[in-house]
Amino acid sequence: MQTKVRALALGAIMSVAGSAALAATECIAPANPGGGWDFTCRQIGKILYDIGQVDSPVQVTNMAGGGGGLAYSHVVNERGDDNNLIVAASQATATRLAQNAYAGLTADQVRFVGAIGADPGVIVVAADSPFMSLGDMVDAIKADPGSVAFGGGSAAGGFDHLKVLMVLKEAGFTDITKVKYIGLDGGGDAITQTIGGFTQGMTGDMSEIVGFLQSGEVRALAVLTEERVPGFEDIPTALEQGFDVVAVNWRGLYVPKGISDADFEAWGDRLQAVADSQAWQDAMVANGLAPFTKVGGDFQSWVDGVIADTVELSKEIGVIQ
Amino acid sequence: MELFSNLALGFSVALSPFTLFLAVAGCFLGTIIGALPGLGPSNGVAILIPLAFSLGLDATSALVLMTAVYYGAMYGGRISSILLNIPGDEPALMTTLDGYPMAKAGRAGDALVLSGFASFFGALFATIGLMLLAPLLSRIAYQFGPSEYFALYLLAFSTLGGIASKNQAKAALASCIGLGIAMIGLDNQTGMPRFTGGNLHLMDGVDFLVAIVGLFAVAEVFVFIESHGRESSIGVKLGKVTLPVRDLTKGIGTMLRSSVIGFIAGVLPGAGASLGSFLAYMGEKNVQGEKGGFGTGVPKGVMAPEAGNNAAAGGALVPMLTLGVPGSGTTAVLLALLLTLNITPGPTLFTDRPDVVWGLIASLLIANFVLLAMNVPMVKMFVHILSVPAWVLLPGVMMISFVGIYSLSGSYFDLLLMIFFGIIGWIFRKLDVPTVPIILGILLGNHMEDALRRAMILSDGDWRFLFGFRWHTPSSGYEFYSAIPSSLLVLAVAGFVAPIFLRRVIKKPQAVSD
Secondary structure: OHHHHHHHHHHHHHHHHOOOOOOOOEEEEOOOOOOHHHHHHHHHHHHHHHOOOOOOOOEEEEOOOHHHHHHHHHHHHHOOOOOOEEEEEEHHHHHHHHOOOOOOOOHHHEEEEEEEEEEEEEEEEEOOOOOOOHHHHHHHHHHOHHHOEEEEOOOOOOHHHHHHHHHHHHOOOOOHHHOEEEEOOOHHHHHHHHHOOOOOEEEEEHHHHHHHHHHOOEEEEEEOOOOOOOOOOOOOEOHHHOOOOOOEEEEEEEEEOOOOHHHHHHHHHHHHHHHHOHHHHHHHHHOOOEEEEEEOHHHHHHHHHHHHHHHHHHHHHOOOO | OHHHHHHHHHHHHHOOHHHHHHHHHHHHHHHHHHHOOOOOHHHHHHHHHHHHHHOOOOHHHHHHHHHHHHHHHHHHHHHHHHHHOOOOOHHHHHHHHHHHHHHHOOOHHHHHHHHHHHHHHHHHHHHHHHHHHHHHHOOHHHHOOHHHHHHHHHHHHHOHHHOOOOOHHHHHHHHHHHHHHHOOEEOOOOOOEEOOOOOHHHOOOOOHHHHHHHHHHHHHHHHHHHOOOOOOOOOOOOOOOOOOHHHHHHOHHHHHHHHHHHHHHHHOOOOHHHHHHHHHHHHHHHHHOHHHOOOOOOHHHHHHHHHHHHHHHHHOHHHHHHHOOOOOHHHHHHHHHHHHOOOOOOOOHHHHOHHHHHHHHHHHHHHHHHHHHHHHHHHHHHHHHHHOOHHHHHHHHHHHHHHHHHHHHOOHHHHHHHHHHHHHHHHHHHHOOOOHHHHHHHHHHHHHHHHHHHHHHHOOOOHHHHHOEEEEEOOOEEEEOOOHHHHHHHHHHHHHHHHHHHHHHHHHHHHHHO
16 A cells, blocks of 8 residues: 555656656655755766666655665665665765664665765865964864864764864874864855854865865865865875875765665666766766775775774764764 | 846846746746645755756756746745645745735735735845845855854744734744754754654654644644534635735835845845745834734735745845855755756856856746736636635645655655644644744744854853854953844844833724724
């Protein structure tokens, strides 16, 4: 009965949208339209169709709830063997799985297909800030932890918060619970608060700051990648300033656990094809994404590693026991 | 004149037979989407994005279609507010207060025509504001920190007491219930779930659309069932549809004031159209005073919120285009659309992509005129909804509510929650407790709480920060960095206290003359 109702309702929506038949590939964006997951689904979905990897346009379903948890539980419990389903994922998915924020669901209940691009982590200050390097900022925090407040687009304990803490830990500052952090509604809000002088630093993703960098209203103190990001060569990495921290918000997909190995491989190949396409290269440049392609089994083990690291850091700051 | 050459560029992009066709189609679809309870502008735009891609539209055409749907939905929301007492979308909430009483008094046609003109006025005002001032206005956002936002939301709540009820205590109770419901879900500051009972569906809190549709539409059906179909308040009288020129000319001042308030609320990220229409209504209510008769079905009572929310819809495009910060749910969707089209809004958009910006502005102007032309003659058609008997109309409303809410998250849990709110709404109606403050509590409660807590984190719990004082250095002590929080707080106190005194002063002579 439940599936019947769903089919009816979906049919109603689709007939409004004038979209393709029910058999089309569905991409679940586990958030409302407008965010990173929505971008992943819409962009990858569009390219999959444009380069002929799927036969009909990919239907994007926004399933917001529980910071992605609702979609995760939907896939695990109700769509466990649907081989026409892909779900947008990012570092946030891994962080939340690590912090047990999906009501007991674990990372091994789906299969991670791959990541094809990453939004590099950045630490940004207003153009008129006295901090000229990451070192300046770290020194100020060491002298008086209350003097520097950070704004970011995630709640306390989220990835944006963790980025700052990773840098400070690396610098030998252990009292990380003293660091001031306020969670705002997205990176754009965090940046306006920093330009307005309400927070002294902004921690976020490269894509969130591109426009403000170009207009000269903010300066990036560091980018948290292994090498400088193409197109943004004048921003130094944290690594070259002596802080061994790499934190990128990868964009990728997961699929249900129960699909066959052949189907899993097929999704890996399709994702690789998207990664190799010119359209994706252009989209990455336009959105401040850095190349970051890991597909298939490699990616699964990499995600497992990231989750283990996040668990350790989260325990240290008391987000989880 | 740079402005005119820019506008010419915009119209050259946006004016072709095909884009005009898209604008008309978008306006029509938008009006219907806005009028359906549950389906608001943000869902409407989100649902239509796949259509834009499957049609293979280019950036400008897609934008024309989406903005036409956006503005169309903002116009359309008023229709069910006035005719059915069910807000078609959240910004249309305030329009029920005077619109529905007008319809009951046989002036449904007048209410629709006047609100249509007010929508046009507000939207046109906002589009012109966007055109002239956008890069300048984006700077306002830099002046608003946590204390400023907290004071702004406090201002909104302080005027709640006098709303939609003769009994201030009941209205205050209702807004506290709303604030309580807003607490449910993940805490934005710590990421910890509150009052969710471990239920994943409650992690993101209670969606205000679920609450609106439950409290208004479903409760209406319960009242209808209880009275065996005799007493439903939906049986409003059908009036003649004429052009109420006198009301219109008398309302120009109202529309202008409301447009200014709405536009400013729209420009502030996070405030949005609902706050815009709310502040416009409350502001105009104070301007008109007791004699204005707000809440009893007066023309100005429908013109103020409609001018306000349409101006806010235009204002919300300012931070979206110039900062990349969406001011409302719908602009978040439009932002997603722009990003997918490889256009990154931000401080440099006006110089980097003038074709997109001015094409958008031109299409807003076009959509606006199309909507005016469409909405005023179509009033006759809408009013015919009223001649449909309630036993046909209400099951239809119920069905649309279910489909609309299900399409939000695709979960049956929301449907159960909606029915629960329907029962609450029915009980409250029996107790004569107004439901509008509940919705506003849910809508604005989280924003207010977040602003307060951010302020407290930044100032280490120092309440003086809320008044615009900031700890500077040990030698200079506190620094008064901004007058905005204090001025807003003074307004809030005045807004709360003034009606109590004014009522005493004004009521007595009135009682004699009655």
